[in-house]
Amino acid sequence: MIVTDSRNIPMTKHILTIDDEPDIREMLQQGLTMEGYRVSAVGSADEARRIVREDPPQLIISDLQMEDVDGLVLIEELKQVLPEVPVLLLTGVSFDPEVVRENIRKKVSAYLEKTTSLDRIFGEIRRLIGD
């Protein structure tokens, strides 16, 4: 079955978003759906692992600080299953640019703070996913 959005456009690209805040998940899902993507939005590490196994995404978006797991640890675990899938770290924590450059950039494809506008976030997603 071909999944379509409200405009009847096939959504071939699948994105997994991981965040323990429901509002963030809901807004990301709504925005990405409007952009034409198929979105799986989960709030826990277990759900993220299940999605990665059963319905591998073309992009993973993850928070850094979550209730049940550290974002970077979860990302490393998921990348062992899907090493080629790009990962966008979307966090409310502001890091020093040097820390980003030396530590975070080595583990994820891109890093953005949650204060970044959705328009720019979606632009980065399009770049990462190849649209």
Next chain:
Amino acid sequence: MKDNIEKRVAGVFLLVLTILVVVAFAAVRNIRRSIASSDWVNHTHAIIIESDAVLSSLHAGEAALRSYLLTGDKRDQGAYRVAFTEMIEHLEVAKALTRQEAAQQQKVLQLEALLVKRVDFTRSVVKSREQDGLEGARQALAADSDGENFAAIKRAVRNLKDEENALLQQRDKDSYLQAQTTHWTVLSGVALNFLLMAFAAWLLRDDLSARRKAATALEEANAQLERKVKERTAELAQANQLLQKENLERRWSNQALEHQLRYSQLIINSISDLVLVVSKALNVSRINPTVVHQTGMPAHEIIGSPLNRVLRLADDDYAGSAVKPEPIATALKEGREIQDWPATLLNKSGQRAAVRFSVIPLRDQDKVVGGVITVRLCPDPAPHPV
């Protein structure tokens, strides 16, 4: 426009109908007149025939009479009697035929008088023949004065026939004219109706053409309207999507701001030192929970109060190691920091504790709008640096 065309077409058809009725009426009337004329012609011919028959019977009777007078043969007598009887019958028919025509009737009556006179003469001749024989008959015939009466009868018959022939000509002429009138009336009516029908067809064709144009224009207008509706719908859908995106962007921005504030507040609240935010007039505008904990005062008693309510400098009442309050105001005015200065912290019950404090100017862009004072408890107050 439509009503006008319909009225005109209806008017034309009404006119066509009227002309048809008039033509039919005129044709029927003329046919009746023709029939009447024909009857009159037949009637006239009948009178002429009867007149001729009267004269013919008279001739036959005279011939048979003269044979009888010469021979005395009874067969000749029967023959002239039959001939005269037929003559009388033809005369009676002629009288009957001219009963409706006074002038002709008069002529027939004159003829009748002449015939009666002739019959009387014939009787007298026959009587002479029977009484005086052939000589008597010859004398009686000689008294006929050369057949004057007979000539008068022939003139009367000729006059009657001439009169009837004249009437016949007149009636033929009338009949011809009526036939012509009927012919032209019908022909004109039919031609006029054809013209009117052609006019009606022209009107209808014009109307149909106008209707076709109107229908085409309506279809085009509908198509254009449909296109506009689709365009407008697409624009609205696009505007709606844009609005949704803007709304989502706004929600995202708000949540990010709230998240940052919450995060910053959490960090501040987690600091074990006392943190006080003051205005340039040294009134407390914000504190962290440690201030409440260390002073024992609720936040609302501290916020809005002068800084010296909780933090006293040397000149206030803590002689020896304290500083004057002016240095903080001066430092904020000059945008300078103060690091690790001694002071005294007052709690709710008036107890004092030695502390060391730092002041960092609070800047809004390039302008100093207040300061952040961090206070750390220390057991041994150090002397004020000179």
